Amino acid sequence: MIEAYRTENRVTSRVEDMGDGAWVRLCAPTLDEVDLVARTFGLERDDVLAATDPEEKARVEYEDDSLLILVDVPSAGETHGERARNTVPLCIILTKSNVITICSERFALLDDFSSGKVRGFSTWRHSRFVCTILLRLGVFYQQVLADIDRRRLALEGRMDRSISEADLFSLHGLESSLVYLSTSLQGNANALGRLRRCPRLLRHEGLDELLEDAIVEHQQALEMAQIYRNVIDGTRDLMSSVMDLRLNDVMRRLTVITVVLSIPTIVSGFYGMNVSDEWMPLANETHGFVIICVATALVCVLIMWLLKKRRVF
Known part of the structure; x- marks a missing residue:
């Protein structure tokens, strides 16, 4: 899909033509749309197609007439049926x-520009527009990382009650998301470092500070991702320890129950042997069976009390 926007009288609205001053936005473009944009602006077809390849890495390429910036942006996805985060390329030419912006899906951050939510935005101020996108992208990464940490805290809050298989998959999804995000942030940081040496982008006064702010935001997001990955490792170890402790507790209880239930088995085994009754206590008494059962039950209760006193059960 191709959309074109232009700012007139400080109001950004959608237009039909792709003339001077227009911001051309491509979302999941078809090959015909790619060819149209490439012909209209005299671009290489592969440059326009770069954003549709999920394996493309962040980079910066500039010539006399054009500047290409390829960065990774957060994208929603799934891992084992659980909500996770991945990244997709965003190409800015x-x-x-x-x-011109090209992305394989509709990136919500760009909707803020098209809807007029970004203060002072103008499609005619090209370099500032690009720097603002990069700055807000760094902030957006931090918001995504903060959401991942909130989900991790929710998982930790459920550990005192129970740990299910779904919790393990959720934790794995969070860890995978952090791996993808931190890798993409590192590539973005390297690409932004190259922009410092691009005279085309920084020819206007004040944009060097805006670009520096974008670099700082990406660096902060990268540090957050690394910290959260370390915290996730600790959470996984904690979850594993809790599961081991609960398994040990179950095994201990089962062992105690087995020991206690072995006493009636031993007593009944003695009385079930094929020997003379005169050698078996209470064998010929009228209430011998009841007395033996009560005595056996008392012994079981006594053993249970001793084990509980020793905190074995």
Whole structure:
């Protein structure tokens, strides 16, 4: 899908043409749309297609007439049926009079620009537009990471009650998300470092500070991702320890029950042997069976009390 926006009188609205001053936005473009944009702006077809390849790495390429910036942006996905985060490429191409963004899906962050939510945004201020996207992308990464940490805290809060298989898959999904995000953030940080040496982007006064802020936000997001990965490792170890403790507790209880139930088995085994009654206590008494059962039950209760006193049970 191709959309074009232009700012007139400080109001950004959608337009039909892709002339000077237009921001051209491609979301999951078809090959025909890719060819149309490439012909219209004199771009290489492979450059426009780069954002549709999930294996593309973050990079910066600039020539006299155009600047290509490829960064990774967070994307929603699933791992073993659990909600997880992945990344997809976002390609930003800056020409003499236009900004072109290409992504394999609709990136919500760009909706803020098209809907007029970004203060002072103008499609005519191309370099500032690009730097603002990169700055807000770093902040967006931090929000995604904060959401992952909140989900981890929710998992920890359920550990005192029970740990299910779904919790293990959820924790694995969070860890996988952090791996993808931290890897993409590292690539983005390297690409932003190259932008510092790009005179085309920083020719306007004040954009160097805006780009520096974008680099700082990405660096902070990268540090957050690394910290949360370490915390996730600790959470996984804690979950494993809790499961081992609960398994040991169950095995201890089963062992105690087995020991206690062995006493009636031993007593009944003695009285079930094929020997003379005169050698078996209470064998010929009228209430001998009841007395033996009560005595056996008392012994079981006594053993249970001793084991509980010793905190074995």
